Amino acid sequence: xxxxxxxxxxxxxxxxxxxxxxxxxxxxxxxxxxxxxxxxxxxxxxxxxxxxxxxxxxxxxxxxxxxxxxxxxxxxxxxxxxxxxxxxxxxxxxxxxxxxxxxxxxxxxxxxxxxxxxxxxxxxxxxxxxxxxxxxxxxxxxxxxxxxxxxxxxxxxxxxxxxxxxxxxxxxxxxxxxxxxxxxxxxxxxxxxxxxxxxxxxxxxxxxxxxxxxxxxxxxxxxxxxxxxxxxxxxxxxxxxxxxxxxxxxxxxxxxxxxxxxxxxxxxxx
Numbered sequence: 001x002x003x004x005x006x007x008x009x010x011x012x013x014x015x016x017x018x019x020x021x022x023x024x025x026x027x028x029x030x031x032x033x034x035x036x037x038x039x040x041x042x043x044x045x046x047x048x049x050x051x052x053x054x055x056x057x058x059x060x061x062x063x064x065x066x067x068x069x070x071x072x073x074x075x076x077x078x079x080x081x082x083x084x085x086x087x088x089x090x091x092x093x094x095x096x097x098x099x100x101x102x103x104x105x106x107x108x109x110x111x112x113x114x115x116x117x118x119x120x121x122x123x124x125x126x127x128x129x130x131x132x133x134x135x136x137x138x139x140x141x142x143x144x145x146x147x148x149x150x151x152x153x154x155x156x157x158x159x160x161x162x163x164x165x166x167x168x169x170x171x172x173x174x175x176x177x178x179x180x181x182x183x184x185x186x187x188x189x190x191x192x193x194x195x196x197x198x199x200x201x202x203x204x205x206x207x208x209x210x211x212x213x214x215x216x217x218x219x220x221x222x223x224x225x226x227x228x229x230x231x232x233x234x235x236x237x238x239x240x241x242x243x244x245x246x247x248x249x250x251x252x253x254x255x256x257x258x259x260x261x262x263x264x265x266x267x268x269x270x
Contacts, residue, residue, distance in 0.1 A: 005158050005213065006268045012249030013214035014258055017237070018064045018151070018177070019052050020128065021045075021079075022096060022221045023071035029095030040225030045075035048222025048229020053085055055234065059241050062254040066092035066128045066151075069112030076119055083120045088254040090151070091116060093130035100133065109141045125256045128152050132179060136164040143172055149259035151175040151217070158215050159262045159269050173259045173269070175217065181205055183219045184233070189226035199236040203243055210247055217255075 007014055023041040024034035032038045049065070056063045065082045067089055072079045083089050094112045101108055109127075117123040127142055129152035139162055142150060148171060150162060156176050162169040180186055182205055187193040193201075202218065209216045220237060222229035228237065244250055253261070262269050 004268055004270075006265070007214055008251065008261065010249065011214070011251045013210045013216060013247065013251075015244055015250055015252045016064065016175070016217045016255050016258060017056070017061060017241070017252070018066065018128075018217060018219045018255060019049070020092060020130075020219055020221050021049065021065060021067040021071050022092075022130075022223055022227065023068070024074055025068040025070035025094070025096040026223075028070060029097060040223045040227065041071075043224035043229050044222040044227065045071065045078050048224070048227065048234075049075075049078055049082065051229060051231075051234050052220075052222055052237070053082065053087065055238055055241075056087065057085065059238070059245075061241060061252050062087070062257065064088040064090050064126065064255040066090040066126075067116065068092045068096045068130060069094040069108075069115040070096075072112075072115050072119055079116070079119055088126070088256045089116060089120060089124055090126040090128060090255065091124045091147075092128050096130040097133070098131040105135070105138065106141050109138070110145070113145050125149065126151060126175075126259065128177065139164050139169055139172070143169055147172065148263060149173045149175050149255065151177050151255055154178060154180075157209070157213055159258070161266055161270055168270070171263065173262045173266075175255050175259055175262075177217050177219055179219070182217060184221060184228045185226060188228070188233070195233050195236045198233075199239055202236075202240055206240075206244060206247075210250075216244075 027034040221227035
């Protein structure tokens with residue numbers, strides 16, 4: 001497959017910049033009151049998301065925001081503003097579940113889907129697991145709800161047709177994401193890496209992927225604390241955008257738009 005993929009004519013590298021809302025759902029789901037030392041997620045709804053909306057609009061960048069259902073209930077106008085300003089809203093669990101949801105999985109998927117659909121007037125078409133947990137049953141429920149892509153797996157460098165038990169799921173793509181090297185969380189949560197060093201790392205990752213297969217997906221969280229919602233950390237996203245734009249043949253997509261293109265050209269992504 002490595003030699004089979006292709007991108008739109010004239011495009012050498014596709015880029016998706018994604019934002020995981022991760023507001024107070026993250027703490028509430030862990031039975032922590034989102035106050036005081038545990039109030040980082042509230043920053044996303046009050047300031048961080050708008051900082052990224054303004055940044056992407058300034059640079060003309062399409063983007064996807066993955067929103068937990070609980071955060072949509074807490075900040076309905078913020079989520080409406082994401083949608084009304086032309087950005088994609090994807091589903092991201094209900095309480096940012098980081099535990100085995102077991103028999104509740106289908107209920108939670110459908111609950112979050114309904115919250116976002118009712119709020120925005122149109123259904124989300126993409127989902128990202130809030131914790132990375134996923135099963136064959138997950139895919140079947142998402143397919144039943146009309147989703148055309150998932151962005152949870154970490155097992156390849158390119159998009160591919162989703163498979164369950166080795167069988168392709170028609171009309172559904174996997175857009176892999178890296179929760180390690182191309183995510184702000186590990187740098188700010190565990191190593192407390194300075195923003196300048198995070199930027200340098202992301203630039204190195206981009207250079208390598210640009211020259212290898214041209215698929216680059218970055219994810220950030222607009223929280224304070226371990227997120228990238230605060231000014232200095234958000235600024236490196238702007239620096240990253242400028243860096244990417246300095247390369248020939250780059251095209252920015254939201255994830256849904258890229259998924260649609262891949263489905264229309266699925267012979268290159270089997």
